[in-house]
Each structure stands twice: as C-alpha cells, then as structure tokens.
Amino acid sequence: MGNRVTRTDFEWVYTEQPHTERRKQILAKHPEIKELMGPDPQLKWVVSAMVLVQVLMLYVVSDLSWKWVMFWAYGLGGCINHSLTLAIHDISHNAAFGNKMARWNRLFGMFANLPIGVPYSVSFKKYHIDHHRYLGGDGLDVDIPTDFEGWFFCTPARKLVWIILQPLLYTLRPLYVNPKPMTQMEMVNALVQFVFDLVVYSLWGLKPVVFMVAGTILCMGLHPISGHFIAEHYMFLKGHETVSYYGPLNWITFNVGYHMEHHDFPSIPGSKLPLVKKMAPEFYDHLPQHTSWVKVLWDFVFNDNFGPYSRVKRNCKMVKGE
Numbered sequence: 001m002g003n004r005v006t007r008t009d010f011e012w013v014y015t016e017q018p019h020t021e022r023r024k025q026i027l028a029k030h031p032e033i034k035e036l037m038g039p040d041p042q043l044k045w046v047v048s049a050m051v052l053v054q055v056l057m058l059y060v061v062s063d064l065s066w067k068w069v070m071f072w073a074y075g076l077g078g079c080i081n082h083s084l085t086l087a088i089h090d091i092s093h094n095a096a097f098g099n100k101m102a103r104w105n106r107l108f109g110m111f112a113n114l115p116i117g118v119p120y121s122v123s124f125k126k127y128h129i130d131h132h133r134y135l136g137g138d139g140l141d142v143d144i145p146t147d148f149e150g151w152f153f154c155t156p157a158r159k160l161v162w163i164i165l166q167p168l169l170y171t172l173r174p175l176y177v178n179p180k181p182m183t184q185m186e187m188v189n190a191l192v193q194f195v196f197d198l199v200v201y202s203l204w205g206l207k208p209v210v211f212m213v214a215g216t217i218l219c220m221g222l223h224p225i226s227g228h229f230i231a232e233h234y235m236f237l238k239g240h241e242t243v244s245y246y247g248p249l250n251w252i253t254f255n256v257g258y259h260m261e262h263h264d265f266p267s268i269p270g271s272k273l274p275l276v277k278k279m280a281p282e283f284y285d286h287l288p289q290h291t292s293w294v295k296v297l298w299d300f301v302f303n304d305n306f307g308p309y310s311r312v313k314r315n316c317k318m319v320k321g322e
Helices: 016-027 029-037 043-061 067-092 099-116 119-135 145-153 154-165 167-179 184-204 206-219 222-229 248-252 259-264 269-277 294-303
Strands: none
Touching: 016 029, 016 259, 029 269, 043 067, 043 099, 043 184, 043 206, 067 184, 067 206, 067 222, 067 269, 099 184, 099 206, 119 184, 119 206, 145 206, 154 167, 154 269, 184 206, 222 248, 222 294, 259 269
C-alpha cells in the first residue's frame, strides 16, 4: 500500500480538445443526429418521481435506528441522490424544458436538488459550462485536480482517501481554481434548499436530514456509481482524455457513461446518447471503453500508473466577453 504513482505532472498537450472536430465530422456524415437534439419530455416526470420517492424515504427513516438510517443512506437513498446529481447534469444542459425555457430548467434543477440536502444545482451549471468549453483548461476546468491533489494523493492508501473525499474536493476546488462571484440564482437555490431542510427537520427530526446529506456524501465518495468520476476523463490509455462506459449502471445514471458521446453532443439528452453511438458506430466502436466502474476504482487505487495527475491538461484562451 506504499508504492507511489509514477506520474509527477499532468499530461500537457498543445492541441484543441478533440470533441469539436469530431462533432463536425459526425454531423457531416450523419446530419440526422441533429434530430436527437432538444429536450427530453420524460426527464421531468422521472426526476419528479425520484424526488417523491426520496420524500417518502425521509418519512420512513425518521423512525429507524441510527445504524439503519446510515445503512439505507448508503444502500438506497444515496444512490438515488447520486442519480439526481446526474439528472441535474442533464438539466444543466436544458434537457428538461429546452433552451428557450432556461429559467424553468434552473428552477427545476432546484427541485431535483431538494433530496440531496445541500444547494448544488445552480453552482454546478455555472462551472459545468467551462468544463465543456475548456476541457482540461488550466485554471478554467475545475474538474481537473489541483497540483496538491496530484502530489499528495500518490499512494494506494492516499488515493483511497482521495476517492472518499471526492464530494468535499469537488465543492472546494472551484473556489481555489476558478472562483466566480455568487449569482442571484445561487442564493435562491441555497434559500430554497435550506427552507426544505428546515421543514424536513421540523416535521420528522434530525434523522431524515442526516439521511439526505450522509447519503449524498457517501455515495459520491467510495461507491460503485462514483466510478464515473474517474472513468470519464482520467487517462487510462495515453492519448484518450474522454472514455465511455456502456455497462448496466447507465440505467440508473441517465447514461452518463456515454461520456464521449456527451462531449461530442452536449445538447443531446442522456436518454438519447445510446442512439448517437448506434447512428455513428464507425466513430465510436474502435475507441477504448470501460466495462466496469468498480474495476476503474480498483485500478485507480492499486495501479501505480494512475493517480490524480492522470489527466490531460492544456492552456486555453478564454472566449471574449467572459
């Protein structure tokens, strides 16, 4: 457990991200893919059902012992919460109501945020735009670990701690790497969330509040679903900075595993991403892919070739007007 990773810096490249050019090539050969773009009419109903299930769970766990509260937080409630964060990811791309109703998407994102326990959706939207526009951009893409993370979390034991701390690191990293002023919508998101938490506490006590927050933290840390955080952009094979996963966990994660397809076409909702691969197989079938998020986590921790430094990084010029 003491071997250190072999990388001592990120994989610096001097090329543009590959997704822009591939998108042009795919659309030139398969213009019918444009028909997949636009909102997913089922998304708002699926998310609403998930939120209602979680509210029911809050009532149920209020009478359980603490050990069962934590058990169900990790085994079920946190899984739904993690899935809701990925629904918020889709909503951040206006997949619920379309680009012409952007404000409705932001408000619906706040609704999807409620069982998560902490305000998240609006801030995620603000930074996720940069992740697509400046993929791997130094000081711009806050999905990239910091130099301290790459230097310190360099042994199997430390990498395991790093995975457990993912929720905290994803929260704090933007404030260090690319801080932005708080917006009015973020304040609304926080107010709505804290009022909901207070109502839950007033009705059913502390256990449901802990159930929400603990489930979110646990299932965004060391959990099979969290393999997607590493599988998406960590360089398991040199030259490939985005990799897809086509396994069964896509069923409960809004197809976030189809990550190559998502970055090629961010305006296509997750429910339709499998169709992108089906309609343009010659662009995807030959690319490397992950078969298991659990294996991704295992390899990341125990393989000395991988660590937080296993990311492609580039210098990007900011778009004028930002």
